[in-house]
Amino acid sequence: RPTRTEHASRKQIPKPSPPATMLCTTTLVYAALIPAAIYAFSVVYPYLPVFSYRHVQDLDNTMKKFDAQFVDQKSAKNAAADKRREEYTKTTSTFYNLITDFYEYGWGESFHFAPRYEGEDFHASIRRYEHYVASQLGIQTPWNALPTEYEKMPRVLDVGCGIGGPMRSVAKFFKYRVRVTGINITGEHIVRAKRYNAREGIKNCDFIQGDFNKIPVKDATFDAIYDFEATLHSTDTLTTFKELYRVLKPGGRIVTAQYTLLDNYDEKNEEHVDIIRRVDNTNGCYCAGRKTEITTKALKKAGFKVLSYEDVFSKEAGSDIKFSEVFEGMRGGRFTGTRFGLWCTYAFCYIGESLRILPKGTAEVQNMLMGAAESFKQAGREKILTPGMLYVLEKPM
DSSP, rough: OOOOOHHHHHHTOOOOOOHHHHHHHHHHHHHHHHHHHHHHHHHHHHGGGOOOOOOSSSSHHHHHHHHHHHOGGGGGGHHHHHHHHHHHHHHHHHHHHHHHHHHHHHOOSOOOOBOTTTTHHHHHHHHHHHHHHHHHHHHHHHTTSOOTTTGGEEEEEOOOOOSSSSHHHHHHHHTOOSSSEEEEEEHHHHHHHHHHHHHTOOOOEEEEEETSSSOOOOOOOOOEEEEEOOOGOOHHHHHHHHHHHHHHHEEEEEEEEEEEEEEEETTTTTTHHHHHHHHHHHTOOOTTTOOOHHHHHHHHHHHHHHEEEETTSSSSTTSSSSSGGGGGGGGGGGGGGSSSHHHHHHHHHHHHTTTTOOTTTTTHHHHHHHHHHHHHHHHHHHTTTTEEEEEEEEEOO
């Protein structure tokens, strides 16, 4: 049995220190990991969603109101559709206030589809499409005009200009020798467009916040007009086309990308009807009933001469990749549009809300856009809708 002295001596024996080599190794590991983690975060950070929603007060409540008042549910189809049509400017403005942060993160600065070739980058296809539309405007550019001589420049109207992606592309295509005016119902879009224009030093652009059915300019103001899928938010296309006709100079052209229902669409097929209902719900648009022949008839009735029209996403028009493939897989060119990418964004939003980093309602907005992606995929598979029935029109002299 150990004595008290032996117990005391045992307590006083110091524990062995870790070898100096072990301490050095641990220090080196931490010294390497910390910079590596910082570097990895710096690489990933630009691609993380940043949804501040400073421009929306009470995001969660705004989303719920939009869903309750404007989303066309099967159980209350007519009531919701009528409400949405009566307050179309409010519907469109609210919709874009809700989704703009997501569109910028997942799509870029141009909120439209574009036909693509095999091997072509998604953003390259967007710019090529914008330049192609610019080339069809029929503008005789005054190459002797300096980029600051605005009075010599042809005037071009950008219908539903968004945050200015197409505007900047068109301005560059014409070497800053046209004056581009963007009209948009959403004030936040114009704020961002001005900021991005200033960042790129683009000065030959101006803006009107307003309704494209009531453009506050004189008759025959613009030499040309273009529309990248903006008039899909019109509840009365004939009224919209007549207004665009009014502000266009005689002999001027308009190039407009219309959402139209294709020949495969069967209005007696409940699945087809439901797909288009969901496209309208999740995109704040009005595709139901817009067959190609109806759109063409409305354009002619407004006074335009139809020079050409084609579905730019068809194989016949040279597009290798269907518009809906941007939501199908990596062949679509956008990780954020894939099923896995969409769920990653949703998880980020859900966790961000839970940690109170993101405003409440962010995940619900992403959920709505996941529904939009699914409805577009189904419309593409069934070949019942195109977002790119591209019309080249002229106002007779």
